Amino acid sequence: MILKGKVFKFGDNINTDWIISGRYKFKISDMKQLSQYLMEDIRPGFYKELIPKKSIIVAGENFGMGSSREQAPWVIKEAGVVCVIAKSFARIFYRNAFNIGLALIEADTRSLKESDYLSVDLSKGLIEKKSSKTIINFKPWDNFRKQLVSSQGIIKYLEKYKDFQLK
Numbered sequence: 001m002i003l004k005g006k007v008f009k010f011g012d013n014i015n016t017d018w019i020i021s022g023r024y025k026f027k028i029s030d031m032k033q034l035s036q037y038l039m040e041d042i043r044p045g046f047y048k049e050l051i052p053k054k055s056i057i058v059a060g061e062n063f064g065m066g067s068s069r070e071q072a073p074w075v076i077k078e079a080g081v082v083c084v085i086a087k088s089f090a091r092i093f094y095r096n097a098f099n100i101g102l103a104l105i106e107a108d109t110r111s112l113k114e115s116d117y118l119s120v121d122l123s124k125g126l127i128e129k130k131s132s133k134t135i136i137n138f139k140p141w142d143n144f145r146k147q148l149v150s151s152q153g154i155i156k157y158l159e160k161y162k163d164f165q166l167k
Helices: 031-037 071-078 091-100 143-150 154-160
Strands: 002-009 055-059 081-086 103-106 117-121 126-129 134-137
Touching: 002 081, 031 071, 071 081, 071 091, 081 117, 091 103, 091 143, 091 154, 143 154
Parallel strands: 002 055, 055 081, 081 103
Antiparallel strands: 002 117, 117 126, 126 134
Protein backbone atom coordinates (compact mmCIF):
# COMPACT_ATOMS: atom_id res chain seq x y z
CA MET A 1 0.00 0.00 0.00
CA ILE A 2 1.50 3.33 -1.10
CA LEU A 3 0.26 6.75 0.06
CA LYS A 4 1.31 10.01 -1.58
CA GLY A 5 0.88 13.63 -0.67
CA LYS A 6 2.11 17.10 0.18
CA VAL A 7 3.47 17.76 3.69
CA PHE A 8 1.77 20.13 6.12
CA LYS A 9 4.17 20.42 9.05
CA PHE A 10 3.39 20.88 12.75
CA GLY A 11 5.53 20.65 15.88
CA ASP A 12 5.58 18.59 19.05
CA ASN A 13 2.71 17.96 21.49
CA ILE A 14 -0.18 18.70 19.15
CA ASN A 15 -3.16 18.03 21.39
CA THR A 16 -6.68 16.96 20.49
CA ASP A 17 -8.03 20.42 21.42
CA TRP A 18 -5.79 21.94 18.74
CA ILE A 19 -6.78 19.28 16.22
CA ILE A 20 -10.45 20.13 16.77
CA SER A 21 -11.47 22.78 19.27
CA GLY A 22 -14.17 21.97 21.81
CA ARG A 23 -16.05 25.11 20.82
CA TYR A 24 -16.88 23.44 17.49
CA LYS A 25 -17.29 19.82 18.52
CA PHE A 26 -20.19 20.55 20.85
CA LYS A 27 -22.10 22.50 18.17
CA ILE A 28 -21.49 20.34 15.08
CA SER A 29 -22.02 16.59 14.99
CA ASP A 30 -21.39 15.98 11.27
CA MET A 31 -17.71 15.01 10.94
CA LYS A 32 -17.36 16.29 7.37
CA GLN A 33 -18.66 19.71 8.42
CA LEU A 34 -16.56 19.63 11.61
CA SER A 35 -13.42 18.86 9.59
CA GLN A 36 -13.54 22.42 8.18
CA TYR A 37 -12.21 23.57 11.57
CA LEU A 38 -9.22 21.21 11.61
CA MET A 39 -6.25 22.88 13.39
CA GLU A 40 -8.16 26.18 13.36
CA ASP A 41 -6.73 27.41 16.68
CA ILE A 42 -3.08 26.96 15.65
CA ARG A 43 -3.32 27.45 11.88
CA PRO A 44 -6.42 29.42 10.90
CA GLY A 45 -7.78 28.43 7.49
CA PHE A 46 -5.79 25.19 7.45
CA TYR A 47 -8.68 23.21 5.95
CA LYS A 48 -8.59 25.41 2.84
CA GLU A 49 -4.88 24.62 2.33
CA LEU A 50 -5.45 20.87 2.12
CA ILE A 51 -5.51 18.95 -1.14
CA PRO A 52 -8.12 16.19 -0.65
CA LYS A 53 -6.57 12.71 -0.77
CA LYS A 54 -3.13 14.25 -1.43
CA SER A 55 -2.24 15.80 1.95
CA ILE A 56 -0.03 14.45 4.72
CA ILE A 57 0.21 15.91 8.21
CA VAL A 58 3.73 15.69 9.65
CA ALA A 59 4.53 16.44 13.28
CA GLY A 60 7.07 15.84 16.01
CA GLU A 61 6.58 13.97 19.26
CA ASN A 62 3.35 13.12 21.07
CA PHE A 63 0.83 13.93 18.32
CA GLY A 64 -2.77 13.64 19.56
CA MET A 65 -2.02 14.11 23.25
CA GLY A 66 -4.67 15.21 25.70
CA SER A 67 -8.24 14.03 25.85
CA SER A 68 -9.48 10.89 24.17
CA ARG A 69 -11.74 12.82 21.79
CA GLU A 70 -12.70 10.45 19.02
CA GLN A 71 -13.47 13.44 16.83
CA ALA A 72 -9.78 14.32 16.52
CA PRO A 73 -8.77 11.49 14.16
CA TRP A 74 -12.19 11.60 12.45
CA VAL A 75 -11.82 15.23 11.34
CA ILE A 76 -8.33 14.55 10.01
CA LYS A 77 -9.66 11.65 7.94
CA GLU A 78 -12.78 13.55 6.82
CA ALA A 79 -10.61 16.48 5.70
CA GLY A 80 -9.00 14.15 3.15
CA VAL A 81 -5.61 13.72 4.86
CA VAL A 82 -4.10 10.41 3.66
CA CYS A 83 -1.89 9.86 6.70
CA VAL A 84 -0.20 11.45 9.68
CA ILE A 85 3.53 10.95 10.17
CA ALA A 86 4.97 11.81 13.57
CA LYS A 87 7.89 10.92 15.79
CA SER A 88 5.37 9.50 18.28
CA PHE A 89 1.64 9.45 18.99
CA ALA A 90 -0.44 9.53 22.15
CA ARG A 91 -1.64 5.97 22.64
CA ILE A 92 -5.38 6.69 22.80
CA PHE A 93 -5.19 8.83 19.66
CA TYR A 94 -3.21 6.05 17.95
CA ARG A 95 -5.85 3.43 18.76
CA ASN A 96 -8.76 5.71 17.80
CA ALA A 97 -7.11 6.55 14.47
CA PHE A 98 -6.62 2.94 13.42
CA ASN A 99 -10.15 2.10 14.58
CA ILE A 100 -11.51 4.50 11.96
CA GLY A 101 -8.95 3.62 9.28
CA LEU A 102 -6.68 6.69 9.50
CA ALA A 103 -3.09 5.76 8.65
CA LEU A 104 -0.46 6.75 11.23
CA ILE A 105 3.28 6.30 10.73
CA GLU A 106 5.88 6.65 13.47
CA ALA A 107 9.14 7.90 11.98
CA ASP A 108 11.87 10.49 12.41
CA THR A 109 10.27 13.61 10.92
CA ARG A 110 13.07 16.14 11.49
CA SER A 111 14.16 16.22 7.83
CA LEU A 112 10.61 16.63 6.48
CA LYS A 113 9.64 20.17 5.57
CA GLU A 114 6.45 22.04 4.76
CA SER A 115 5.40 21.41 1.12
CA ASP A 116 7.68 18.36 0.62
CA TYR A 117 6.00 15.78 -1.56
CA LEU A 118 6.17 12.25 -0.12
CA SER A 119 5.58 8.70 -1.20
CA VAL A 120 4.97 6.35 1.77
CA ASP A 121 5.28 2.60 1.24
CA LEU A 122 3.52 0.96 4.20
CA SER A 123 4.64 -2.56 3.28
CA LYS A 124 8.34 -1.75 2.94
CA GLY A 125 8.47 0.88 5.70
CA LEU A 126 9.84 3.63 3.46
CA ILE A 127 9.11 7.33 3.19
CA GLU A 128 10.61 8.95 0.09
CA LYS A 129 10.99 12.71 -0.31
CA LYS A 130 10.36 13.07 -4.04
CA SER A 131 12.42 16.27 -4.48
CA SER A 132 15.65 14.84 -3.08
CA LYS A 133 15.06 11.07 -3.26
CA THR A 134 15.84 10.99 0.48
CA ILE A 135 14.58 7.84 2.20
CA ILE A 136 13.34 7.62 5.79
CA ASN A 137 12.79 4.15 7.20
CA PHE A 138 10.05 3.13 9.63
CA LYS A 139 8.83 -0.20 10.91
CA PRO A 140 6.69 -1.76 8.14
CA TRP A 141 3.07 -2.34 9.03
CA ASP A 142 1.77 -5.75 9.96
CA ASN A 143 -1.09 -7.19 7.90
CA PHE A 144 -3.71 -6.31 10.52
CA ARG A 145 -2.96 -2.56 10.35
CA LYS A 146 -2.92 -2.65 6.54
CA GLN A 147 -6.29 -4.42 6.56
CA LEU A 148 -7.78 -1.95 9.07
CA VAL A 149 -6.81 1.04 6.94
CA SER A 150 -7.74 -0.53 3.61
CA SER A 151 -11.10 -1.59 5.11
CA GLN A 152 -11.66 2.01 6.35
CA GLY A 153 -11.70 1.03 10.02
CA ILE A 154 -12.55 -1.65 12.54
CA ILE A 155 -16.31 -1.77 11.89
CA LYS A 156 -15.93 -2.38 8.16
CA TYR A 157 -13.04 -4.76 8.86
CA LEU A 158 -15.24 -6.83 11.18
CA GLU A 159 -18.07 -6.81 8.63
CA LYS A 160 -15.66 -8.05 5.96
CA TYR A 161 -14.11 -10.73 8.18
CA LYS A 162 -17.24 -11.58 10.23
CA ASP A 163 -16.62 -15.31 9.98
CA PHE A 164 -13.16 -14.95 11.51
CA GLN A 165 -12.89 -16.41 14.99
CA LEU A 166 -10.08 -16.17 17.51
CA LYS A 167 -8.75 -19.53 18.65
